[in-house]
Amino acid sequence: MKITQFFLAALLLIAACTSRKESKNQESVSNEDNFVPYVERFDSALDDIISPDAKVEIIAEGFDWTEGPLWIDGVGLLFSDIPPNTIYIWTEAEGTKLYLSPSGYTGNTSRGGEVGSNGLLIDEKSNLILCQHGDRRIAMMNAKIESPKADFISIIDNYQGKKLNSPNDACYNSQGDLYFTDPPYGLEKLMEDPNKELDFQGVYRYSKSGDLRLLTDKMTRPNGIGFSPDQKTLYVANSDPDYAVWMAFQLNTDGEIEAEKVFYDATEFVNKELGLPDGLKVDAHGNIFASGPGGIWIFNDSGIVLGKIKTGQATSNCAFGKEDKVLFITADMYVMKVDLK
Numbered sequence: 001m002k003i004t005q006f007f008l009a010a011l012l013l014i015a016a017c018t019s020r021k022e023s024k025n026q027e028s029v030s031n032e033d034n035f036v037p038y039v040e041r042f043d044s045a046l047d048d049i050i051s052p053d054a055k056v057e058i059i060a061e062g063f064d065w066t067e068g069p070l071w072i073d074g075v076g077l078l079f080s081d082i083p084p085n086t087i088y089i090w091t092e093a094e095g096t097k098l099y100l101s102p103s104g105y106t107g108n109t110s111r112g113g114e115v116g117s118n119g120l121l122i123d124e125k126s127n128l129i130l131c132q133h134g135d136r137r138i139a140m141m142n143a144k145i146e147s148p149k150a151d152f153i154s155i156i157d158n159y160q161g162k163k164l165n166s167p168n169d170a171c172y173n174s175q176g177d178l179y180f181t182d183p184p185y186g187l188e189k190l191m192e193d194p195n196k197e198l199d200f201q202g203v204y205r206y207s208k209s210g211d212l213r214l215l216t217d218k219m220t221r222p223n224g225i226g227f228s229p230d231q232k233t234l235y236v237a238n239s240d241p242d243y244a245v246w247m248a249f250q251l252n253t254d255g256e257i258e259a260e261k262v263f264y265d266a267t268e269f270v271n272k273e274l275g276l277p278d279g280l281k282v283d284a285h286g287n288i289f290a291s292g293p294g295g296i297w298i299f300n301d302s303g304i305v306l307g308k309i310k311t312g313q314a315t316s317n318c319a320f321g322k323e324d325k326v327l328f329i330t331a332d333m334y335v336m337k338v339d340l341k
Contacts, residue, residue: 035312066330071321105134113188119169133186176208181222237277279317
């Protein structure tokens with residue numbers, strides 16, 4: 001790496017803007033050409049999750065900033081390309097095709113920033129649920145998964161009458177309650193955006209009965225979110241280069257926070273490798289697959305790092321597919337996959 005490139009990457013890392021675009025700019029000046037993704041092993045327990053001979057394969061590329069991967073049996077892999085306001089679908093048979101556009105911003109006024117959908121998920125009735133940055137809401141696509149159209153029904157768009165920032169990622173518990181994060185990344189000017197109505201970045205629970213509760217407003221950049229298998233612990237990533245951590249929130253029987261701790265602090269790695277804590281998924285055994293500096297970090301439920309999937313890119317998210325036998329990864333302009341045991 002050239003000296004000028006090194007210092008430029010360092011400046012980008014400590015810039016005040018902490019959006020995905022920061023990570024993308026960081027990547028564009030510091031990623032080595034012809035990097036081949038691979039699995040880095042720290043603990044032999046990883047062999048029970050990923051075979052030692054498993055390869056990381058790039059299955060699609062040429063996008064702007066990929067996010068929100070979602071595998072749907074019988075349909076394929078959906079993923080967001082946020083800046084162009086689009087969702088794509090990938091299948092082994094047909095490769096990548098346009099699935100839905102617009103996906104996150106349906107307004108008539110031209111605007112910049114990360115306007116598209118981010119996190120994607122399915123509700124108990126097999127509806128597609130979208131975290132829509134540009135429209136600053138969580139919405140349901142008013143169409144069948146197999147016949148997509150840009151027709152949306154708003155589910156949540158405000159807290160106590162104030163417009164949400166830009167819902168980022170979400171997950172359902174077994175009771176049908178929706179938990180989601182609301183950082184400023186979809187606002188055109190981020191924290192300085194004049195249209196920002198809330199003075200905090202929240203983690204919320206939207207109950208099946210329609211009650212919206214703020215769980216915490218203490219995280220500076222809440223991002224990826226997911227449950228432990230018993231749903232007693234809620235993991236939330238904090239995409240702040242000054243405090244790059246994954247939090248573990250202990251939930252009470254009402255589904256609200258009763259205790260919290262830092263699950264893992266990766267702040268020291270931010271200046272060494274590309275990316276920040278971002279999207280995450282938890283497998284049936286309690287292992288956490290979390291986007292972070294360098295790629296996908298793989299933890300056991302005790303917070304021990306078993307290994308990393310080194311993508312060579314600022315990495316946004318991941319998703320299980322094919323009966324949890326495959327991990328799909330969104331990383332900057334790429335979509336990747338690796339076989340799991």
